[in-house]
Amino acid sequence: VDRGHIYIAQPPLYKVKKGKQEQYLKDDLALNQYLLQLAVDNAALQVNADAPLITGIALETMAREYLVAQAIIERLSHRYDAVALKAVLHLPKMTAAGVAAGDAFSGWLSRFISLINEFADAGVVYEVALSSPADEAVGIAIQRHQHGVSRETFLPASFFSTADYKVLGELAAQLEGLIGADARVLRGEKTAPITHFEQAIDWLMQEGRRGLGIQRYKGLGEMNPDQLWETTMNPATRRLLQVRIEDAIASDELFTILMGDLVEPRRDFIERFALSAVNIDI
Known part of the structure; x- marks a missing residue:
């Protein structure tokens, strides 16, 4: 380990078959980006009834940035409420100082409360308040109620200074006010009305899945010898993760x-x- 001679194989999570062609994809984000590449072909977004169509690279770039943001939200959902993070993505950029501004923050918070309940699943009600727990800086206290069961999470003001929020905030700035009345997404001869940008992406992703065979591997035991060689063992194409111990004292403690x-x-x-x-x- 000290000499960096130990590696862990990184097999793909998915195999996608389109006609006679097969492709291996390493994880959920890679799968979504592949599906998106298929979905935006011959697709367009019209943000209001009079707006010109957004197509090609412009549409694909926005969609890819949205998928990256969704991956961040999924990762952070172990710590914060996922619906709250989704609501943040639809609001103007905020700062830690802005959250602590009190009354000046109330307009943003009102929109946040409206959106979090709009995005909530059926039967779920949210209560939101600006809070300052004894062991935390100021932030947003979020209570989620469903079938008599409550769960409380806290979104601290410091969250709005993180690298993750920088990505979310930059996308939020692009999406703010983008979707207007009579907005729709198109692909080929099909069209669907939308009220939020993610509805366009979800619809396109569903369209991108049509005609595909998608297999999710639970382990290497599901692969035959040829697949194992092609995806994991072939030195020309395999992906390896090097095992390294940068701090021997800390690692011994762990x-x-x-x-x-x-x-x-x-x-x-x-x-x-x-x-x-x-x-x-x-």
Whole structure:
């Protein structure tokens, strides 16, 4: 490990078949981008009844940026409410200082409350308030109620200073006021009305799936020898993740926590980081 001689194979998660052609894709984002590439072919977005059509590279670029934002929201949903993050994507850019501005923040917060309840699933009601818990800076307290069960999350003002929000905020600035009355998405001879940009992307993605065979691999055991060689073993095409230990002291401490005889430190570690863990294969 110290010499960097250990590698982990990174097999694809999906195989997509279109006619006689097959393609392997590494993860959900790669699949969505592939589907999008198919979907935007001969597609257009009309943001209001009088607007010119958005097509080609312009439409594809906006859609790709939206998919990246969706991937960020999915990752952050272990910590924050996913519907709240979706609402943030449809609001003007905010700053940490803006959240702490109190009354000046009330207009943004009112729109946030309206959107989070608009996007909520049937039977779900949200209560939102500006809050300042004893152990947190000022932020947005969010209560989600469904069938008598409540779940509370907190979106701190510091979130609006993160790199993740920078991506979301830049897209939000592009989408603000974009979709107007009688907006629609078109592909070939088909068309569908929309009221939000993501409705256009969802519709295009569904259209992109038509005629495709999509297989999701649960493990390498589902591949035959030829597929295993093509995707994972062939030195010319395989993807490898190098195992490295940058800080030996910190790594030894982590090994002691996870593999040692003491149960309490291991339990504390799992409870602290379980919801933010990724790339887990069960």
